[in-house]
Amino acid sequence: MRSTENTNLITALYCRLSQEDQLQGESNSITNQKMILQKYAEEHRFLNTQFYIDDGFSGADFNRPNFKRMMNDVESGKVGIVIVKDQSRLGRDYLQTGMLMEITFPQFDVRFIAINDGVDSAEGVSDFSGIKNYFNDFYARDTSRKIRAVQRAKGERGERVGTTVPYGYMKSPDDPRQYIPDPETAPIIKRIFEMYASGIGIVKICDRLSAEKIVSPSVYAFRKTGSRSGKPDMARPYHWSQTTVRKMLANREYAGDTVNFKTYSKSNKLKKRLKSPPENVIIFENTHEAIVDRRTFEMVQKHFAGRKRPDKQGEMDKYAGYLYCGECGSRLYLHRGKTIRPENNNFQCGGFQTRTKECTAHYIRESVLDQIVLQNLKTVTAFAREQPDEFYEMASRNGEREAEKFYETAEREKVQLESRVRELDNIIRCLYEDRVCGRITPERYDAMAGGYEQEQAELRQELKSITVRINEMDMREMCIREFMTKARDYIEMPKLTPELLRVFIRRIEVYEKLEKYSRTCGNPIVIHYSFQLPEQNGAPAIEKVVPLPQKTA
Numbered sequence: 001m002r003s004t005e006n007t008n009l010i011t012a013l014y015c016r017l018s019q020e021d022q023l024q025g026e027s028n029s030i031t032n033q034k035m036i037l038q039k040y041a042e043e044h045r046f047l048n049t050q051f052y053i054d055d056g057f058s059g060a061d062f063n064r065p066n067f068k069r070m071m072n073d074v075e076s077g078k079v080g081i082v083i084v085k086d087q088s089r090l091g092r093d094y095l096q097t098g099m100l101m102e103i104t105f106p107q108f109d110v111r112f113i114a115i116n117d118g119v120d121s122a123e124g125v126s127d128f129s130g131i132k133n134y135f136n137d138f139y140a141r142d143t144s145r146k147i148r149a150v151q152r153a154k155g156e157r158g159e160r161v162g163t164t165v166p167y168g169y170m171k172s173p174d175d176p177r178q179y180i181p182d183p184e185t186a187p188i189i190k191r192i193f194e195m196y197a198s199g200i201g202i203v204k205i206c207d208r209l210s211a212e213k214i215v216s217p218s219v220y221a222f223r224k225t226g227s228r229s230g231k232p233d234m235a236r237p238y239h240w241s242q243t244t245v246r247k248m249l250a251n252r253e254y255a256g257d258t259v260n261f262k263t264y265s266k267s268n269k270l271k272k273r274l275k276s277p278p279e280n281v282i283i284f285e286n287t288h289e290a291i292v293d294r295r296t297f298e299m300v301q302k303h304f305a306g307r308k309r310p311d312k313q314g315e316m317d318k319y320a321g322y323l324y325c326g327e328c329g330s331r332l333y334l335h336r337g338k339t340i341r342p343e344n345n346n347f348q349c350g351g352f353q354t355r356t357k358e359c360t361a362h363y364i365r366e367s368v369l370d371q372i373v374l375q376n377l378k379t380v381t382a383f384a385r386e387q388p389d390e391f392y393e394m395a396s397r398n399g400e401r402e403a404e405k406f407y408e409t410a411e412r413e414k415v416q417l418e419s420r421v422r423e424l425d426n427i428i429r430c431l432y433e434d435r436v437c438g439r440i441t442p443e444r445y446d447a448m449a450g451g452y453e454q455e456q457a458e459l460r461q462e463l464k465s466i467t468v469r470i471n472e473m474d475m476r477e478m479c480i481r482e483f484m485t486k487a488r489d490y491i492e493m494p495k496l497t498p499e500l501l502r503v504f505i506r507r508i509e510v511y512e513k514l515e516k517y518s519r520t521c522g523n524p525i526v527i528h529y530s531f532q533l534p535e536q537n538g539a540p541a542i543e544k545v546v547p548l549p550q551k552t553a
Contacts, residue, residue, distance in 0.1 A: 009080030011046040012070050013037040015053045016089045030055055033085045040115055046081055059092030059136070074108050086116040087132050094137035098130055155260035158284040162260075164229070166253050167217035168291050179253075179288045186291045188214060189254055193292045196249055197299050199318050199498030206240040213238050250304065252283065255297040256290030259283050299502050318498040319369070319508070325349040326511035326526060328359040334366065343367055347510070360512050364523050369510075374496040376527055377504060381487035388484055410466050417463045424456045483530060506530045 015033040030053060041049045054064040073079045082105065084090050091097040105112045105121065112121045119129055155161040165171060168189035169179040188209075195205050215223070218230030219237040233239060252259050260282045263273040302321025323332040330351035336342075345366040351357030384391045428449055435445040486503050493500060507528040515521040 009048065010073060010078050011041055011049045011081045011083065012073070012079050013041060013049055013051045014067070014070060014082060014084050014089060015051065015055075016057060016059065016064070016067070017055050018058045019056065028085075033089065036085050036115060037083055040083060040113075046083070059088055059090075062091060062093070062096055071104075074104070074110055077108065079108075079110055081111045081113065083113045083115065085114070087114045087119065087129065088136040090114070092136045094130070097136070101129060155282060158258060158260075158287065160258055160260065162262075166251060167220070167248070168254060169288075181289055181291050185217075185220065189248065189291050192245060192248060193254070193296050193300055196303065197296050197498070197502050202242050202245050202249075205245055206242055209240045210238045214240075216240050217244060249300050252297070253288075254290065254292045255294055256288055257283055257285045258287040296502075318496070318501060319347070319366075322501055322505060322508050323347060323369075324507060324509050325351060325359060325362050326509040326524070327362075328352075328357040330357060330359065332362060332364075332510055360516070362510050362512050362523065364510055368522075369508075369525075370496045372522075372525055373505070373508065373527065374493060374500075377496075377500065378493055380529065381490060381493075381504070384484045384487035385491075391484065392480060414463065414466050417459050417466070421456055421459050421463070424452050424459075428452055428456075479530065504530055 013034070015030050015037065017028060017030050017033070034051065034053075037051075038049070040046075052066040052070040054066045057064040057067075070079070070082070074082070082090075087097060087101075090100060101112055101119075101121070104110075113119065117129070117132055151161050160177065165179065168182055168185045170182040172178040172180045192205060192209075195208070196202070200208075215237050216232070216239055218232040219234065221227045221230055222232040222234075248254070261276050261280055264276050264280070265273055299321075304321070317334045319332070319334065324330065325332060328349065328351040330349055332347040333350050333353065334345060334347055336345040343365075347362070347364050347366065347369065349359050349362040351359045352361050431440070431445055431449055431452075434440045435442060440448075483504070490500065490503065505527060509526040509528075511524040511526075513521045513523055
């Protein structure tokens with residue numbers, strides 16, 4: 001066995017402090033640990049002492065920088081003694097801590113000392129060390145459960161549980177829990193969304209941002225806060241990755257929403273974050289100022305739902321998220337390639353291609369579809385400009401009676417529900433006071449409060465549903481007026497562009513030709529315009545059947 005009296009060997013004094021340890025007071029502070037370890041080393045005449053300090057690291061995580069540095073020195077034969085205040089400083093995972101104490105340290109002839117636990121490997125292995133490690137592990141798991149419970153409660157109340165502020169936002173000086181747009185980066189986010197909504201692909205967006213020397217989000221965060229969490233590449237400060245832009249375009253926080261529990265970890269020992277299933281994600285709408293308007297954000301998500309592969313010029317399929325099969329409801333996908341001339345690019349039914357649905361090809365060329373949609377769009381917008389009263393009456397006629405009846409009762413029901421929710425809050429508060437004062441037992445409190453909280457949750461869900469319906473009804477007239485305004489703005493329409501689709505059209509349905517395989521019979525097409533609301537009584541609010549073209553070629 002190697003002698004630990006060799007003065008050339010390091011006496012490693014290891015200190016560790018986590019956020020949970022800080023709650024226990026000064027006894028576990030780094031300063032206190034250093035004093036105890038230094039004093040012990042001096043009293044026992046251990047020479048060549050060297051501190052290894054990890055401040056702010058959990059004991060369940062062994063990926064600590066100075067712990068790893070110490071272990072590298074151990075494995076290199078540079079360390080003769082390792083001293084800690086107690087075994088929990090070394091770690092709180094009883095399996096790994098036990099392996100270090102019973103296998104790794106003896107393997108490299110390292111003497112291990114835990115002062116407060118009375119452990120010294122030179123005097124033999126203590127029978128209670130394993131039990132102590134288990135209780136340290138239990139403490140870490142118990143602390144993790146408590147923190148998870150607090151985070152769950154905060155997240156369910158609508159408070160943010162994430163710590164990273166999205167690029168484009170900054171913390172409010174008045175309330176650090178609230179986000180406000182960052183005047184430097186918010187315009188960049190808005191521009192990214194507008195570029196994508198206009199049909200520019202992600203690769204081309206990245207190229208433009210890089211060419212304009214706009215600093216990447218990770219480098220911007222490092223320069224502003226010193227954070228390296230995004231792994232900033234200082235050698236390429238203007239490099240924008242496709243993954244970064246893709247995540248931005250899918251981030252609902254830019255539309256003003258708070259999204260909690262997007263990821264989770266299986267246990268306190270596994271640090272890898274996993275994507276949560278959609279049913280476990282909780283979304284609170286309109287919690288802060290939006291950078292991107294709701295309509296643009298939803299339009300971008302529609303693009304993501306369709307085919308997202310850009311062509312050689314970086315342009316996206318402008319119909320992605322708009323074009324559907326009239327029979328089976330599947331998306332129509334664009335077929336193009338090196339051997340296909342641009343004028344022969346065509347759409348076919350996705351259900352037919354994958355054979356997941358009993359459907360037909362619904363073959364239609366992109367150029368023909370452009371011609372039909374553009375012509376119909378010119379007709380409808382001209383009608384909205386030239387005969388606004390007739391157009392408004394036609395657009396608002398469907399569902400008008402339903403809206404009038406709904407408004408009569410909705411507001412009254414909303415007031416009643418809100419009153420009952422407030423009443424339940426007072427009841428639960430009184431019950432809690434009775435429990436604290438001992439007037440009712442904890443078991444009785446849990447049973448009664450559980451019933452009231454369940455009723456409150458059901459009422460809030462019903463209240464949310466009514467509010468959504470009211471908002472939809474309120475949007476009807478606003479959407480129609482907006483459409484008429486846009487119709488006056490877009491008089492010249494030389495070609496069909498992604499912008500025109502985004503402004504005017506919500507959905508296009510293509511039906512199979514009446515004469516299958518015919519070269520002279522066209523496809524019936526139904527165009528749903530943007531002022532329409534979701535379907536009412538099983539039928540679209542307004543639909544326009546496009547006359548069949550004489551030739552689809």
